[in-house]
Amino acid sequence: MGSSQLVSVGGHRLKLTNLDKVLYPESGTTKGDVIGYYSRVAATMIPHIHDRPVTRKRWVHGVGTTDEPGKAFFQKDLDGSTPDWVSRRAIQHREHVNEYPIINEVGTLTWLAQMAALEVHVPQWRFDADAMPRNPDRLVLDLDPGPGVGLAECAEVARLVRAIVRDMGLEPFPLTSGSKGIHLYAALDGSQSSDQASALAHELARALEADHPDLIVSDMKKTRREGKVLVDWSQNNGSKTTIAPYSLRGRAQPFVAAPRTWRELASPSLAQLDYTEVLRRLERRGDPLAELLTDEDRPVLGTNEGDQADAASAGHDRLEVYRSKRDARKTPEPVPAAPGAGTGHRPAASASASATATATAEGRSFVIQEHHARRLHWDFRLEHEGVLVSWALPKGVPTDPRRNHLAVQTEDHPLEYGSFEGSIPAGEYGAGEVTIWDSGTYDLEKWRDGKEVIVTIHGSQHGSARYALIHTHSSASEGDNTWLIHLMKGDGSSASADPVPVPAEEPRPGAVRDDADAVEGEPRPGKAPRPMLATLGEAERFAREQDHEVDWAFEMKWDGIRAIAVVEGDSVRLTSRNGIDLTATYPELADIASAVRGNITLDGEIVAFTAGGRVDFSRLQSRMQLSGSQDIARASRDNPVQYIAFDILATDQRPEAGGSTVGLSYAERREILHSTVTPHKRIVVPPAFERDLETALQASRDLQLEGVMAKKLTSRYSPGRRSPSWIKIKHHQTQEVIIGGWRPGKGRRAAQIGSLLMGIPTAEGLHYVGRVGTGFDERTLDAITARLARLERITSPFADVPASDARDARWVTPTLVAEVEFAEWTAGDRIRQPTWRGWRPDKTAEQVLRE
Numbered sequence: 001m002g003s004s005q006l007v008s009v010g011g012h013r014l015k016l017t018n019l020d021k022v023l024y025p026e027s028g029t030t031k032g033d034v035i036g037y038y039s040r041v042a043a044t045m046i047p048h049i050h051d052r053p054v055t056r057k058r059w060v061h062g063v064g065t066t067d068e069p070g071k072a073f074f075q076k077d078l079d080g081s082t083p084d085w086v087s088r089r090a091i092q093h094r095e096h097v098n099e100y101p102i103i104n105e106v107g108t109l110t111w112l113a114q115m116a117a118l119e120v121h122v123p124q125w126r127f128d129a130d131a132m133p134r135n136p137d138r139l140v141l142d143l144d145p146g147p148g149v150g151l152a153e154c155a156e157v158a159r160l161v162r163a164i165v166r167d168m169g170l171e172p173f174p175l176t177s178g179s180k181g182i183h184l185y186a187a188l189d190g191s192q193s194s195d196q197a198s199a200l201a202h203e204l205a206r207a208l209e210a211d212h213p214d215l216i217v218s219d220m221k222k223t224r225r226e227g228k229v230l231v232d233w234s235q236n237n238g239s240k241t242t243i244a245p246y247s248l249r250g251r252a253q254p255f256v257a258a259p260r261t262w263r264e265l266a267s268p269s270l271a272q273l274d275y276t277e278v279l280r281r282l283e284r285r286g287d288p289l290a291e292l293l294t295d296e297d298r299p300v301l302g303t304n305e306g307d308q309a310d311a312a313s314a315g316h317d318r319l320e321v322y323r324s325k326r327d328a329r330k331t332p333e334p335v336p337a338a339p340g341a342g343t344g345h346r347p348a349a350s351a352s353a354s355a356t357a358t359a360t361a362e363g364r365s366f367v368i369q370e371h372h373a374r375r376l377h378w379d380f381r382l383e384h385e386g387v388l389v390s391w392a393l394p395k396g397v398p399t400d401p402r403r404n405h406l407a408v409q410t411e412d413h414p415l416e417y418g419s420f421e422g423s424i425p426a427g428e429y430g431a432g433e434v435t436i437w438d439s440g441t442y443d444l445e446k447w448r449d450g451k452e453v454i455v456t457i458h459g460s461q462h463g464s465a466r467y468a469l470i471h472t473h474s475s476a477s478e479g480d481n482t483w484l485i486h487l488m489k490g491d492g493s494s495a496s497a498d499p500v501p502v503p504a505e506e507p508r509p510g511a512v513r514d515d516a517d518a519v520e521g522e523p524r525p526g527k528a529p530r531p532m533l534a535t536l537g538e539a540e541r542f543a544r545e546q547d548h549e550v551d552w553a554f555e556m557k558w559d560g561i562r563a564i565a566v567v568e569g570d571s572v573r574l575t576s577r578n579g580i581d582l583t584a585t586y587p588e589l590a591d592i593a594s595a596v597r598g599n600i601t602l603d604g605e606i607v608a609f610t611a612g613g614r615v616d617f618s619r620l621q622s623r624m625q626l627s628g629s630q631d632i633a634r635a636s637r638d639n640p641v642q643y644i645a646f647d648i649l650a651t652d653q654r655p656e657a658g659g660s661t662v663g664l665s666y667a668e669r670r671e672i673l674h675s676t677v678t679p680h681k682r683i684v685v686p687p688a689f690e691r692d693l694e695t696a697l698q699a700s701r702d703l704q705l706e707g708v709m710a711k712k713l714t715s716r717y718s719p720g721r722r723s724p725s726w727i728k729i730k731h732h733q734t735q736e737v738i739i740g741g742w743r744p745g746k747g748r749r750a751a752q753i754g755s756l757l758m759g760i761p762t763a764e765g766l767h768y769v770g771r772v773g774t775g776f777d778e779r780t781l782d783a784i785t786a787r788l789a790r791l792e793r794i795t796s797p798f799a800d801v802p803a804s805d806a807r808d809a810r811w812v813t814p815t816l817v818a819e820v821e822f823a824e825w826t827a828g829d830r831i832r833q834p835t836w837r838g839w840r841p842d843k844t845a846e847q848v849l850r851e
Contacts, residue, residue, distance in 0.1 A: 005338060008317050009039070010107035012085050016114050023062040023116060026252045027274070031116065034248065037275045038113040039324045042106040044287050045246035051126035053089055053100035055241050056112060057119035063250045072250050075117070076100060086111060089127050102127070118248045121241035125194060133238070135190045136197045138292065139170070140242050141205070142232035143182040146217070146225030151272070154182040155265040157216055157229045160208060162262070173292050174265055176272050178249035178257040181229070182265075183242065187292055194238030201233035245289055248275060259289035261690075263551055263667070263713065280427050284374075318387050321411040325429040333424060334416035366457050367418045367439040368397065372679035373432035375687065380407065380469075380485065382442060382455060387412040389453075391469065391483060395613040398467075398487040403612065407469055407483040432679045438462045454488070528564040528575040529649060529662075530720030531603050534709060536851045537727035551714070553666065553688040554696035557707040557728060558644050559617045560607035561624070561842045565592060565643060568599045574606070576842040582606070585623065588636040588682060589643050595680035599659075602677075603647040603717075608639060614704050621838045625783070643683045646709075648673040649717060662717040666725075669717065693729075700731065706821075707731050728851075734821050735831060736840055736848045740766055740797040740814040742788060743805070745773075752781045753788070757801065757809060758820065758831065760850050765799030769829065772820050775836030788812050817843040 005016045019032035038045075056075045064071050077098035078088055087102040103109050103120070112120065124136040141161060143154040158174055161184055165172045170186040177183050188197060205218035208231055217228040235242045243249065243257045258273040258281075273281070317338060328335035365383040370376075371392075378396045381388040391407040398405045418439065424431045438459035445454040445466075453469040466488040563582055566573045570593045574582040583589075586606060596602075608619035619639055626632050648669050650659045653676065661669050670688065677685050688711070689696040696708045707730035715725030737758035745754030755773030759766040776784070791812040801809075817840040823833040 007338065008320065009110045010105045012083070012107040014107065014111060014114065021062070023059060023118065024254045025062060027254055029254045034118065035110060035113040036324065037248065037279065038109050039106060040279055041246050041282065042109050044282055045244070046103060046105070046109065047293050048245045048289065049120065049122050050104045051102060052122040053091060054103055055100070055121040056117035057121065057250060058115060058117045059250050060116050063118070063252065083111065089131050118250045120244040120247040122244045123238065123241050124197070124236055125238060135192060136194050136236065137188055137190050139186045139188055139197055139201060140235050141184045141201060142177070142235055142242065143184065144230040144232055145181050146228050146230060148227040149229060151176070151182070151270055153215065153229050155270055157231065158182050158184060158265055160212060161231070164204060164207065173259065173289050174262065175245060175257050175259050175289070176270070177243065178255035178272055179251060183257065185289070185292055194236065198233065198236040201236045205231040205233040246278065259287060261288050283429060318412045319414055322413055325411070327428065331424055331428045332422045333420055334414050336414050336416065364441050364444065365418055366442045368437045370435050370437045371430065371432060372681070372684070373430050376679065376684060378437060381413060381418065382453070383415060383418070384447065386415070388415060388417055391485070393485060398485060399611050401487045401489050404484040404486045407485040409481040409483055528566050528573065528601065531562055531564060531577055532718050532726060533722035534726035534728045535722055535724050537710065537729055551691055552710045553690050553713055554693050555646055555686055555688045555709045555711065556700050556703065556705050557709050557730070558605040558607050559615045559706055560605040560620055560644070563604060563606050563643070565602040565604060565645070567593050567596050567602070569593070578842060578844045578847060580842065585626065585632060586636065586641055587632065588640045591680065591682040592643055595678045595683050597653070597676045599652045600648060600676055601650040602645045603649055604643050604645040606641050607644055608641050617838055624839065624841050644686050645673065645677055645683055646686055647717060648676060651676060662719065665714050665716065666711050667713045706734060732821050733824065733851070734819055734837065735851050736817055736819050736843060737769060738766060738814045738845050738848055739812065739816045739818055741809045741811045743771065743809050753785055757798070757805065758834070759798055759814060760848055761845065766797050766814055768798040768801040770831045770834060771805060772834040772836050791815065815845055817845060817848055
């Protein structure tokens with residue numbers, strides 16, 4: 001990085017100077033690093049501080065290893081050198097008026113970083129639209145350790161505060177302060193004045209001190225703080241400020257006031273986080289403090305009014321956002337140098353030999369890249385005005401003109417990215433494997449910035465197709481990046497796709513073990529244990545219980561076949577839930593071995609996808625029935641499956657435990673799973689939504705899955721056991737049933753099966769639960785007829801089938817298991833409105849239970 005640069009940030013021209021100057025001598029962190037951090041964290045930080053007057057703490061010469069006087073100074077008012085475009089608000093103090101900067105966009109935050117304002121302090125209130133102070137919208141408590149105590153004692157006090165604050169109807173959110181202690185925030189409804197909020201906090205601190213006098217003090221006197229934690233309530237005063245969430249601290253190390261989870265506070269290894277750790281956490285987990293925000297807290301994070309035109313006329317750098325998200329020293333992606341920045345950045349990564357997408361003389365190249373990141377998606381990029389304008393397609397390009405796909409516009413990419421293929425390292429932005437799905441040129445029909453793009457692409461691998469990209473609103477104002485991509489009917493449209501999308505969101509690692517969960521056996525690498533089973537539950541349970549003392553993660557409930565995968569070297573063995581060897585049926589899954597580290601045992605689901613990227617159990621059904629080697633080989637090529645790995649049971653990376661991981665918590669196993677499995681076209685690790693059932697349910701509906709799985713973060717893995725630590729939550733009711741007979745059809749189906757008779761095993765025998773006669777196509781009916789013909793018997797296998805249903809029934813030996821979807825159980829204990837979903841060869845009749 002050069003020592004100075006002239007850049008455009010949020011549409012503002014800004015000169016960045018002395019970028020090589022070291023501001024944190026102990027860590028070697030430079031001013032350029034500080035500016036880079038604030039640029040990358042801006043989108044997360046600004047919603048927490050917008051419209052609040054900012055007091056800055058500046059270290060012009062860098063921080064020292066101690067807090068000696070004179071090393072830093074607070075600055076409230078703005079001086080004459082402040083750029084005109086910096087938003088500001090005036091506050092009347094007792095004897096003077098100060099103008100404070102307002103950080104509502106990334107340009108102002110970058111300017112403050114350029115001024116070496118390492119710390120950003122804000123009050124708990126903000127200005128309204130008329131520049132008048134509002135009532136506070138949040139309560140803050142600063143847990144400050146006295147001599148002889150530390151972060152562990154602060155965490156203990158935080159848990160005590162949490163219990164009381166919840167009883168008050170508030171939900172607290174913790175931050176490690178970046179200094180010595182912990183901050184707790186809770187949202188207020190704005191009905192209380194600052195004086196009232198401060199009095200409330202003071203009373204809360206005194207109550208805590210009265211209950212725990214040996215641990216807590218609410219008095220500011222230093223003489224009383226030995227061996228105790230001060231609950232500082234005073235920062236709720238309207239004239240006081242607190243270090244802002246995500247602000248750096250002027251300590252020896254570049255620590256950050258970092259939002260944390262309550263589960264993290266329970267960890268004995270709890271420590272302050274530096275800025276590099278915070279950026280990695282944000283990339284992997286998102287903002288733990290997001291729940292504190294309201295719709296009002298999401299301001300525009302780009303430019304002020306008119307900035308875009310000004311930036312364009314000033315030669316706006318369209319790759320600024322792209323560069324801010326990538327470190328050229330760590331990623332193989334092309335990272336061209338910023339204009340006028342010298343040669344500090346690598347101009348371009350070496351392209352794969354097979355890559356064919358390059359910029360054209362006419363400026364009409366395109367590329368579609370398959371990106372196995374946290375969520376498998378496809379990146380659709382069009383060369384336009386010297387960059388690749390880009391959209392992420394979670395479900396790939398549409399193949400049916402009747403069904404549009406979501407397209408999320410992302411940052412512009414350099415033209416060199418059109419030939420990029422490679423692996424982005426873990427911990428970097430977009431970590432995962434990138435390959436070129438198709439590339440070539442396009443004909444432009446229409447390009448209306450922020451509104452509509454219509455092109456006909458001519459691909460080298462998937463032919464030509466005409467697409468329209470349409471913004472979901474009249475323009476891309478207010479930072480809305482949601483578009484739709486539509487396959488248009490027209491001459492030459494022949495594109496086809498076979499995407500295999502997996503929903504977004506990466507789980508958060510780490511948890512405390514729950515010793516109440518018993519473990520049956522200790523799996524070892526090379527052995528296939530029986531899988532852990534879930535109990536049926538309802539979403540309302542989580543809403544009713546509000547069980548915040550037990551955290552849950554929510555995964556998708558995949559519509560496939562449960563399978564244990566044992567990987568030893570280059571060998572992969574797949575075993576169904578009832579012990580059937582599935583290895584030969586799905587030979588393409590042998591590729592799993594190349595995507596894992598060491599010898600491991602995984603639990604997961606074999607699934608099949610449609611060309612449009614939807615999980616399709618019927619496609620998997622066609623694979624289940626195959627036995628001939630040629631048929632299997634053809635199907636593995638034309639209708640491949642994927643393994644969704646959601647748990648790890650053993651790894652030779654844990655020799656101290658004999659390889660077993662079942663004794664670890666779910667969250668710990670997930671962390672090992674992510675570090676062991678590399679995303680691949682044949683295996684992915686699905687996301688988990690921590691304490692966010694609604695988002696998980698919506699994602700499941702969007703993907704047209706049957707529901708979600710709730711898994712207790714502290715639970716162990718219990719092989720072969722149906723545990724309440726795993727709970728199935730379904731959108732629609734489904735039930736596994738045993739087929740005990742059939743009735744002939746009528747009309748055009750007179751020569752075929754009209755309905756199947758279903759049962760569930762009980763102590764009294766096979767209990768009859770009704771008939772299913774819908775959900776079949778002609779091919780399925782023919783296959784079922786042939787299959788049941790081999791199982792015919794004279795007598796009914798049911799203990800209680802009514803005469804009306806037995807009148808013309810043909811009985812079969814009750815060994816085949818199927819699955820149906822239905823509306824409800826009737827008062828007569830029958831399944832109402834069942835629909836056929838398919839056979840379940842992975843289940844035995846003995847394993848069928850009423851859900």
